[in-house]
Amino acid sequence: MNSYSQYQGKTAVVTGGTSGIGEACVKYLAERGAVVHAWGLDVDQCEYRHENVHVKELDVTDAAAMASAVDTIDTIDILIPAAGISVADREHEMDTFDKVISINLSAVMHICSLAKAKMPKGGAMVLIASMYSTFGAGGRPAYAASKGGIVQLVKSLAQSYAPDGIRVNAVAPGWIDTPLLAPLKADKEISGAILGRTPLARFGDPEEIAKVVSFLCSDLASFVTGASLPVDGGYLTV
Ligand code: NAD
Secondary structure, rough: OOOOOOOOOOOEEEEEEOOOHHEEEEEEOOOOOEEEEEEEHHHHHOOOOOOOEEEOOOOOHHHHHHHHHHOOOOOOOOOEOOOOOOOOOOOOOOOHHHHHHHHHHHHHHHHHHHHHHOOOOOOEEEEOHHHHOOOOOOOOOOHHHHHHHHHHHHHHHHHHHHHOEEEEEEEOOOOOOOOHHHHHHHOOOHHHHHHHHHOOOOOOOOHHHHHHHHHHHHHHOEEEEOOEEOOOHHHHOO
16 A cells, blocks of 8 residues: 555545635645545635545535435545634634534534444544643634633543444634634734744644644554644744
């Protein structure tokens, strides 16, 4: 087996697969042989196309649409629910708080439940946590609560799904160069402070998250479940 056939015969679902970290996971798996269903918003702005990738416009908070989309797939070997948002300055307002929690946490639980019914023994789910699973965020309470929730969800689903041979883990990215980060990156003061505190002194590349997601999906991690692995250039160590 060469690395380009590593995922031959496997099917993956990636929510938020139309941008940033999710898109990097889609590319990484598709280019190694997986059939990948990439779901998200604004699919017309997603330029990446590959013969193994099926792109679909889908709002993860639309429960019926998610159930129908999962219904069209026979087997899901890998699930990466990467869709997520953060809303600067408005997360203390309840409608925004609820919206962030519904996308970043409730919809993740929903897709995990739906995918579990299609997942064979040996299947893997990799959720996307954050540094804000560890830190609070005064300006973004919903984002921090949702990402703290992801770590606990991972531990809970790992226990619950283990009897079926399904592993559930998360990566906790640091500051990764994606559209989500663009406003902070553009602010020289904020980006200077971030890089000054990051031992590896740079932003991460989305593919560096995809590689660790791939590790957690693979047999190399066959005894790893319930873990949330920081991929942050050492940011959490400081
Ligand atoms: P991004 O903005 O590039 O991508 C977000 C993706 O989520 C897009 O594909 C978008 O279409 C999708 N999405 C948003 N709302 C949706 C909805 N209602 N239904 C379906 N899809 C929806 O951001 P990103 O940086 O790639 O973020 C991906 C994940 O990584 C998020 O969960 C984010 O919280 C997490 N994360 C990112 C960073 C970072 O520094 N970029 C750090 C830690 C965690």
